Every structure is written in structure tokens, then in C-alpha cells.
Amino acid sequence: MALTPRPLSPVLLFSLVPVAAWFILRPFIEPVPSLPALYSSIGFSIFAFLASVFLVPALGPAFVKANLKGRDLLKTYHTPIPESLGLVCASIYILLLILFIPFAFSNPISQQAYLKRSHEGLIIKEFPHYQLSVYLSSLLSLLIATILGFLDDVFDIRWRHKVPIPIIASIPVLMVYYAERGNTTIVVPLPFRFMFGTLVNLGPLYYVYMSLLSTFATNSINILAGINGSEVSQALIISVSVIINDLLYLPWPVDFRIPLHLLGNNVELGFGGVWSAGMSYGSRELVERHLFSLYFMLPLVAVCVGFMYHNWYPARVFPGDTLCYVTGMAFAVVGIQAHFSKTLLLFFIPQIFNFLLSCPQLFGLVPCPRHRVPRFDPNTNLLHPSKTMFELGPPSKISALVLHTLSTLGLTELTVHPNTGTILEANNLTILNFFLLKLGPMNEKSLVKVLILSQVAGSLFAFFVRYGLAGLVYDGDRR
Amino acid sequence: MALTPRPLSPVLLFSLVPVAAWFILRPFIEPVPSLPALYSSIGFSIFAFLASVFLVPALGPAFVKANLKGRDLLKTYHTPIPESLGLVCASIYILLLILFIPFAFSNPISQQAYLKRSHEGLIIKEFPHYQLSVYLSSLLSLLIATILGFLDDVFDIRWRHKVPIPIIASIPVLMVYYAERGNTTIVVPLPFRFMFGTLVNLGPLYYVYMSLLSTFATNSINILAGINGSEVSQALIISVSVIINDLLYLPWPVDFRIPLHLLGNNVELGFGGVWSAGMSYGSRELVERHLFSLYFMLPLVAVCVGFMYHNWYPARVFPGDTLCYVTGMAFAVVGIQAHFSKTLLLFFIPQIFNFLLSCPQLFGLVPCPRHRVPRFDPNTNLLHPSKTMFELGPPSKISALVLHTLSTLGLTELTVHPNTGTILEANNLTILNFFLLKLGPMNEKSLVKVLILSQVAGSLFAFFVRYGLAGLVYDGDRR
Numbered sequence: 001m002a003l004t005p006r007p008l009s010p011v012l013l014f015s016l017v018p019v020a021a022w023f024i025l026r027p028f029i030e031p032v033p034s035l036p037a038l039y040s041s042i043g044f045s046i047f048a049f050l051a052s053v054f055l056v057p058a059l060g061p062a063f064v065k066a067n068l069k070g071r072d073l074l075k076t077y078h079t080p081i082p083e084s085l086g087l088v089c090a091s092i093y094i095l096l097l098i099l100f101i102p103f104a105f106s107n108p109i110s111q112q113a114y115l116k117r118s119h120e121g122l123i124i125k126e127f128p129h130y131q132l133s134v135y136l137s138s139l140l141s142l143l144i145a146t147i148l149g150f151l152d153d154v155f156d157i158r159w160r161h162k163v164p165i166p167i168i169a170s171i172p173v174l175m176v177y178y179a180e181r182g183n184t185t186i187v188v189p190l191p192f193r194f195m196f197g198t199l200v201n202l203g204p205l206y207y208v209y210m211s212l213l214s215t216f217a218t219n220s221i222n223i224l225a226g227i228n229g230s231e232v233s234q235a236l237i238i239s240v241s242v243i244i245n246d247l248l249y250l251p252w253p254v255d256f257r258i259p260l261h262l263l264g265n266n267v268e269l270g271f272g273g274v275w276s277a278g279m280s281y282g283s284r285e286l287v288e289r290h291l292f293s294l295y296f297m298l299p300l301v302a303v304c305v306g307f308m309y310h311n312w313y314p315a316r317v318f319p320g321d322t323l324c325y326v327t328g329m330a331f332a333v334v335g336i337q338a339h340f341s342k343t344l345l346l347f348f349i350p351q352i353f354n355f356l357l358s359c360p361q362l363f364g365l366v367p368c369p370r371h372r373v374p375r376f377d378p379n380t381n382l383l384h385p386s387k388t389m390f391e392l393g394p395p396s397k398i399s400a401l402v403l404h405t406l407s408t409l410g411l412t413e414l415t416v417h418p419n420t421g422t423i424l425e426a427n428n429l430t431i432l433n434f435f436l437l438k439l440g441p442m443n444e445k446s447l448v449k450v451l452i453l454s455q456v457a458g459s460l461f462a463f464f465v466r467y468g469l470a471g472l473v474y475d476g477d478r479r
Numbered sequence: 480m481a482l483t484p485r486p487l488s489p490v491l492l493f494s495l496v497p498v499a500a501w502f503i504l505r506p507f508i509e510p511v512p513s514l515p516a517l518y519s520s521i522g523f524s525i526f527a528f529l530a531s532v533f534l535v536p537a538l539g540p541a542f543v544k545a546n547l548k549g550r551d552l553l554k555t556y557h558t559p560i561p562e563s564l565g566l567v568c569a570s571i572y573i574l575l576l577i578l579f580i581p582f583a584f585s586n587p588i589s590q591q592a593y594l595k596r597s598h599e600g601l602i603i604k605e606f607p608h609y610q611l612s613v614y615l616s617s618l619l620s621l622l623i624a625t626i627l628g629f630l631d632d633v634f635d636i637r638w639r640h641k642v643p644i645p646i647i648a649s650i651p652v653l654m655v656y657y658a659e660r661g662n663t664t665i666v667v668p669l670p671f672r673f674m675f676g677t678l679v680n681l682g683p684l685y686y687v688y689m690s691l692l693s694t695f696a697t698n699s700i701n702i703l704a705g706i707n708g709s710e711v712s713q714a715l716i717i718s719v720s721v722i723i724n725d726l727l728y729l730p731w732p733v734d735f736r737i738p739l740h741l742l743g744n745n746v747e748l749g750f751g752g753v754w755s756a757g758m759s760y761g762s763r764e765l766v767e768r769h770l771f772s773l774y775f776m777l778p779l780v781a782v783c784v785g786f787m788y789h790n791w792y793p794a795r796v797f798p799g800d801t802l803c804y805v806t807g808m809a810f811a812v813v814g815i816q817a818h819f820s821k822t823l824l825l826f827f828i829p830q831i832f833n834f835l836l837s838c839p840q841l842f843g844l845v846p847c848p849r850h851r852v853p854r855f856d857p858n859t860n861l862l863h864p865s866k867t868m869f870e871l872g873p874p875s876k877i878s879a880l881v882l883h884t885l886s887t888l889g890l891t892e893l894t895v896h897p898n899t900g901t902i903l904e905a906n907n908l909t910i911l912n913f914f915l916l917k918l919g920p921m922n923e924k925s926l927v928k929v930l931i932l933s934q935v936a937g938s939l940f941a942f943f944v945r946y947g948l949a950g951l952v953y954d955g956d957r958r
Contacts, residue, residue, distance in 0.1 A: 099654065101654040101657075137615055139619055143623070147570075154633065155545050175580040176615070178580075179580050
């Protein structure tokens with residue numbers, strides 16, 4: 001089978017470039033909109049999409065030439081597929097975030113917008129100047145994640161050595177957080193307030209929490225990988241979820257309500273109205289934080305869409321670890337800097353499930369082969385759950401106990417010796433094998449769609465928890 | 480010949496680690512010194528030296544394994560030498576600059592120092608908080624230079640395509656300069672003031688100047704390469720020169736004078752005195768700028784020394800383009816951010832000479848072979864000037880004119896056809912071939928020493944021009 005690049009029409013380029021240019025220049029056109037830099041951000045995101053959709057296939061051959069290539073393990077053909085193209089996405093993403101700096105931070109633009117709107121209710125100075133260092137430290141962390149991801153692809157670092165890599169990448173964010181004397185207090189849930197009070201200062205533990213957040217966000221995407229489109233679709237749906245959450249906090253010219261009574265809550269939340277800024281309830285700080293998050297998430301969605309076009313089944317390019325590192329770091333950065341890390345973690349439900357399920361293999365209770373991707377049957381073109389074998393002897397008592405428990409819960413399938421009852425094989429403990437176990441063998445394209453659906457379902461559940469249930473354990477002071 | 484790694488004593492490690500730790504923690508020990516963060520910077524630099532001297536040989540085999548290796552062209556042996564080890568230096572350098580952030584910028588440290596010294600004359604608040612974004616944008620530029628240098632090593636980008644790479648790396652610095660509404664005026668030399676006035680606002684041209692400065696600083700080191708130790712020794716001497724220049728602007732507890740009358744100037748410059756801050760003449764801004772420069776130059780010197788130990792003839796490791804990119808960018812960054820770009824350029828005299836001499840080959844007047852390094856004679860172990868041949872026919876009239884002029888000036892040597900007088904060959908137009916032409920064939924070790932001497936002589940001349948002659952064309956208001 002010849003694997004030709006996916007078709008790209010120059011019409012796309014010629015029609016979207018003027019649209020993008022209009023958005024970028026919108027802050028300079030009268031009347032200045034209420035959130036001028038957000039228009040520029042949308043314009044830059046359109047450019048990010050165009051750049052990734054056109055550059056990824058164009059640069060593929062250079063990657064193959066530099067020996068950054070791999071065989072697609074779940075296919076019959078042996079065509080070398082360019083690997084680590086996440087580097088191209090990361091470069092486009094970060095470069096456009098850098099070019100965006102003057103639009104978000106330069107005095108002339110923001111001051112002009114400020115003067116225009118000072119009579120229209122809530123005053124949003126679009127971006128406080130001091131946040132420039134926060135923005136720059138975020139970019140530094142993203143760049144370090146990119147470098148380390150690419151080094152991982154080039155040098156093929158062993159996974160036990162690469163778990164702490166995101167901690168290194170999060171150092172700039174932590175250092176600037178410290179230098180800026182960032183807030184290290186958390187709001188205590190209502191049931192525990194009798195013990196700890198309303199606010200608890202975690203001090204240094206807060207920094208540990210932040211670095212663990214980036215480690216989790218990065219590695220949890222990286223271990224839910226292996227089939228075409230899996231990495232990029234996770235990143236895409238999480239970033240869209242974050243964007244939807246951010247939009248709830250922006251000032252909208254129209255008023256709308258979330259029908260929370262349908263979710264079992266007895267209050268309805270009103271949003272928007274002229275500059276009343278949705279869930280922010282008039283807090284300029286909350287609007288600014290969620291603008292910050294949008295500035296990072298909009299171009300991320302754009303590069304992910306552009307990349308996914310070429311990474312979709314059957315994949316023409318592979319993301320490499322670079323894509324997982326840079327997207328995971330981007331989520332950690334907005335969660336930390338815009339102070340919604342708990343909400344962010346709610347968008348990682350499939351990843352949390354996959355991580356917990358993987359723990360027995362990650363921590364050595366169950367043998368962990370190099371690849372845990374589902375097994376491909378070339379005759380039927382279907383994927384089956386892959387197995388891990390106890391080649392070095394029967395499992396220890398604790399391993400057997402864990403596996404029997406997981407098997408009882410329907411999370412794995414065991415092959416036991418007919419006579420002795422010792423475990424010979426077990427399904428590899430990943431969410432992909434779990435889907436195949438529950439839904440039966442299916443082809444790769446269907447499996448990635450199931451993964452996407454589970455991610456979407458997870459995000460819907462997350463919104464329900466955040467805006468429906470959170471009221472039970474937190475009062476209005478949410479962070 | 481077996482090429483064994485250079486010996487390293489653990490005594491070095493055990494003796495320097497406590498010294499480094501003491502310097503880093505010095506700001507917390509009473510009495511707090513007048514420039515506390517500078518002590519930490521020295522401590523981090525010692526760690527930078529240790530990390531580079533130990534990690535460069537340790538990581539060499541991983542580079543060879545990842546196919547980042549090369550043959551030493553000027554040797555008889557064929558041992559593969561690990562290439563691009565500049566990446567290790569750059570990573571250490573940038574990581575330590577990031578870890579240094581809380582020492583330079585956190586409020587508790589600087590405020591404590593501030594309170595202690597407010598009664599001792601000149602008040603130095605060590606580092607203004609707003610400069611954090613300037614510092615971070617510099618780090619971003621260094622990181623981008625590192626990535627692009629490494630990509631250049633991995634993908635082997637053609638030189639015409641890589642000339643603009645430093646412009647991309649300088650974007651963060653330029654963007655933040657713009658967002659911060661940086662100063663774009665220059666001081667006009669005295670002879671031209673009747674035309675332009677004292678200050679001229681260059682506006683956008685100033686940004687062009689800054690990006691050209693980074694392009695020049697980076698590429699000029701990159702083209703003066705090819706023999707063991709050449710790249711790193713240039714970087715080392717330029718950074719030491721910048722440090723000496725910075726020290727003239729710091730407050731010293733002792734008073735000293737530069738005997739400028741020996742240089743033909745009729746004034747003597749007094750420095751120091753208790754907190755009178757040398758050449759800064761009490762300007763806090765100048766002290767801060769040169770502290771900024773020191774914070775970037777001290778660890779650079781440290782990693783260069785550590786790397787040079789392994790790169791010295793016969794080299795055990797090669798720097799790759801990564802080292803040239805990151806050092807060149809570091810010089811451009813301090814020149815721009817600390818506003819001494821003209822002084823900085825004076826430290827580049829050998830590079831400027833080499834660039835001007837190379838122009839006929841760089842711009843296609845004279846054929847430019849892939850390598851212009853001197854020719855190695857394996858029998859005598861000596862280097863001779865290498866030749867470029869006119870294989871595609873005789874040179875054009877203008878090429879011949881240029882070559883005859885250079886030959887008359889003694890800058891190259893021509894081989895002409897005995898009958899027709901057309902040029903058949905010319906020495907490659909580099910400073911290394913020029914040295915060999917003037918001083919006769921010598922071995923590689925002697926040639927790199929000549930290069931180092933010329934760089935030192937250039938810096939001495941630079942100081943003479945800057946502090947001796949500049950008074951003729953500028954008054955006190957120098958930038």
C-alpha cells in the first residue's frame with residue numbers, strides 16, 4: 001500500500017490568511033473591541049492551524065532523513081513514518097505565542113482599549129503589565145518541555161529516567177511564582193473547615209503540588225498512546241474543554257444561564273450581561289486569569305487540529321514524545337498560572353483512570369513489556385487486547401491478589417493454568433485494552449473514536465462536577 | 480592512537496562543591512554583602528563549571544550512539560568524536576540561570592539587602608523587579624538559540640538557510656523590548672551632532688540593528704571555526720572581556736584609577752571608593768545593567784572553561800553549532816539589554832576581520848568549498864593554508880580584482896597560470912589561513928594559541944578605544 005500525503009488545498013491558505021490577518025489587526029480598527037488582544041489571539045491561532053497543516057507534511061521527509069522515523073506497529077505495511085513531528089507543532093505554537101507578546105502587553109494597545117471602555121461598566125485592562133513575567137515563564141517552561149521531549153525522541157531515554165523531566169520543565173514557572181511571591185494558600189472544602197479553617201497556607205508543599213501537576217499532565221498523556229491519533233485527540237479535547245470553561249468567565253454582551261436545576265442543583269447561574277463577566281461576578285482578576293488561559297489554549301487547539309489531519313488513521317506522521325510533553329506542559333501551565341488546577345484535573349478523568357489502571361505495571365508488580373499497545377491481527381484488521389506474560393515465573397502473592405481483584409472488577413482478563421490456578425498471562429493494564437475487553441475487538445479507527453468519546457464524556461462529567469456538585473463542598477470562594 | 484577521555488579528579492568535585500554552596504548561600508549569612516545576588520551568581524557559576532567538566536565526557540557516548548559524531552579532519556586517526564556537546568553546555572548554562580531567578584529577583588532577599596545598605600551611600604536595590612521580564616525574555620532567546628543550534632546539528636541545515644536563525648532567536652528579546660517600550664534612541668557622536676542633534680530616535684531601525692547584532696554575534700563565531708578549541712576559546716575571551724568591562728561599573732570598596740595618560744589621554748579615570756560605583760558615577764541604572772550582564776557572563780565563562788578542557792587539542796568532544804549559537808546569542812542579549820552593544824562589538828575585532836575577509840567567498844565572488852579549514856599534512860603534523868580552486872573556469876573580472884587587491888594587501892596567496900596570468904587557486908579567505916600565511920605552517924595547537932592571542936590583543940585594543948579614544952567622539956553620555 002502506498003501511503004500518500006493527505007491532500008491539501010491552496011484554497012484553504014488563500015481563504016484563511018485574510019481572515020487571520022483581519023483578526024490580528026482588529027485591535028487597531030475602530031471601534032476597538034472590548035477584549036482587543038483576544039481577537040489577535042484568534043488570528044494567530046488561525047495562522048497556527050495553517051502553519052501546522054502545511055508544514056507537518058512538508059517537513060516529514062527531513063525527519064525521515066535525520067533518522068526520526070518509525071514503523072506503524074498496527075499496520076501491514078512497512079513504510080517508514082516520520083516521527084517526532086510534534087516538534088513542528090511545538091515550534092509553531094511557541095513562536096506564535098512569542099509574536100503575540102506585543103499584542104497582549106504593549107502599552108499603546110492596552111491603554112487605548114482601557115480609555116475606550118472606562119465608561120462601560122467593568123473595566124478590563126486586558127492584561128496587567130506585571131503578568132508579562134508570568135507569561136514569559138510559561139513560555140520558558142513550554143520551550144524546555146519541547147527540548148526535553150525532542151531529546152527523548154533523539155536519545156530514547158528510558159521511561160524511569162524520563163518521569164521527572166516535566167519537573168525540570170516546570171522550574172521556570174515555579175521560580176517566577178516564587179520570585180513574584182505567588183499565593184500558596186488553598187481554600188479548604190466545607191466539611192474540613194472545622195479542622196483547618198477556611199484557608200490553608202501550604203508553603204513549600206504548594207510548589208511540590210505544582211511540579212507534580214505538570215508531571216502528571218505530561219506523563220498521563222504520554223502513557224495513553226500507541227494508536228493513530230490518540231495523543232493529539234486527548235490534547236485537543238482537553239484544550240477545548242479548558243476553552244469552554246474559560247469562556248464562562250469572560251464578559252459577554254448577552255446574558256445567559258446554565259440550567260443547573262437539570263443537574264440537581266437548586267440554583268441557576270446567570271452569566272454575562274453587558275460586561276458583567278460571567279462566572280467572574282465582576283472580578284477583574286478572574287477575567288484576566290481566564291484570558292491568560294485562552295491565549296495559551298486557542299493556538300494549542302489550532303496546532304492540534306492541523307496535526308490531527310495528518311495523524312488520523314492511517315497516520316502519515318507520528319507525534320513523538322515532543323507533542324505529549326508540550327501539550328501536557330501547556331495544560332499544567334494554565335492550570336497553575338490561572339489557578340484552576342482542580343478543574344483542570346477533572347478534564348483528565350480518562351487519563352487518571354488509565355494511570356491508576358497502569359500502576360501495577362508501572363511500579364513493577366506486573367511485568368511491563370516495552371509496548372503495551374493492543375495486538376493487531378493482520379488477517380481481520382482488528383485490534384485485540386495485548387497480553388503480558390509471566391515469563392520469569394509465577395506472580396508473587398500480592399501481584400496475584402491485585403490481578404484477581406482487577407479481573408473481578410472486569411478491568412483485565414487473566415489466563416490461568418488449568419491445573420495449578422497460577423496466572424500465566426494478563427491483559428496489559430491500559431484503558432485501550434480495557435475498551436477492547438469490554439466492547440470486543442475493533443479496528444484502530446473505531447478504537448480511537450471510542451477514546452475520543454470517553455474523553456468527551458469525561459469532560460461533560462467534569463463540568464457537571466465543577467458547576468453542579470462543587471457547591472456542596474465549596475462556597476463562592478473557589479480557586 | 481587511542482583517544483582516552485581527559486582525567487578528572489573527584490578532589491575537584493569535593494573541594495569546589497562546598498565553596499560553591501557557600502557563595503550561593505552567602506546572601507543569607509550576616510552581614511549581608513552589598514551585592515548579595517552576585518555572590519550567588521558566582522556560586523552557580525562554580526556549579527556550572529563542575530557540571531560541564533564532568534557531564535561533557537559522561538554524556539559523550541550517548542551522543543555518539545545517537546549518531547551525533549564526526550571525524551576530526553585534521554588528525555591521522557579516525558576515532559569518532561562526539562559532536563554537538565555544546566548542547567550539554569547550553570543546558571547547564573540555561574538551567575542554572577533559571578535556578579538563579581529567586582536569588583536575583585525575590586523580594587525577601589533584595590529587600591533585606593536594601594534595608595541593610597540604605598545608609599552606606601549609593602543605594603543599589605540589586606535588581607529592580609520589573610527587570611524580571613527582561614531577564615526571562617533573554618532566557619527565552621538563549622533557549623531558542625539552543626534549540627535551533629541543535630536542530631542545525633541534527634538536520635544539517637544549509638548555511639544560507641541558517642544565517643537568519645539568530646533573528647528568530649532574538650524575537651523574544653525584541654518583543655519584550657517593544658512591549659516594555661524600550662528606548663530606541665542613540666547618542667550621536669560629537670562630529671555629527673551639528674546634523675542630527677545629540678540624540679536620534681531610530682524607531683523600527685533600532686529593532687533591525689538589534690536583530691542584526693544577534694545575527695552577527697552568532698554567525699561570526701560560527702564561521703571562525705574548524706580547529707580544536709577555536710569556537711570555545713573565542714567565546715571564553717569575549718565573555719571574560721565583557722566581565723572586566725562590567726566590573727568597572729560596580730561599586731568597589733577600594734578606590735583605583737586607570738592610568739589613561741599612558742594611553743595618550745589627558746585625564747585619569749577614578750573608580751570605586753565606598754559604593755561610588757566605578758564608571759557608573761553613581762548611576763544606579765548603570766550598575767544594574769552591568770550586574771545583569773555579569774549574571775549572564777559569569778556562568779558562561781564557567782561552562783566554557785569546563786568544556787574547553789575536553790575540547791582542547793587533541794579534542795575529545797566537538798561543540799557543534801549549538802555552542803556557537805548559544806554563546807553568540809548570550810553576547811547579543813547582554814549587549815542589547817545592558818546597552819553596551821558598541822563596546823561589545825569592539826570585543827569582536829578578530830571576528831569582524833574574519834567576516835570581512837570571508838565576504839568574497841560568502842557572497843559568491845570566489846568559490847566556497849564546504850570546509851575552509853587549513854590543510855593538514857599528516858607527515859609533518861603541520862597545518863598549511865587551504866586553497867580554493869577555480870574549477871568552473873577563470874574568475875570574473877571583479878573576482879580577479881578583489882583577489883589581486885587582497886593578495887597585494889598580503890591577505891591571501893594566489894597561484895596564477897605562468898603564461899596567461901589567470902588565477903588558478905587562492906588561499907581560502909579566513910583568519911586561520913591568514914595566520915598560516917603570515918607565520919608559516921604550524922601545528923593545530925599553536926594555531927589555536929595564535930587565535931587566542933589575537934583575541935586577547937583585540938580586547939586590549941578594544942579597552943583602549945573604549946576608554947581612551949571614545950572621549951574624542953562622545954561626551955560622558957555613553958550607551
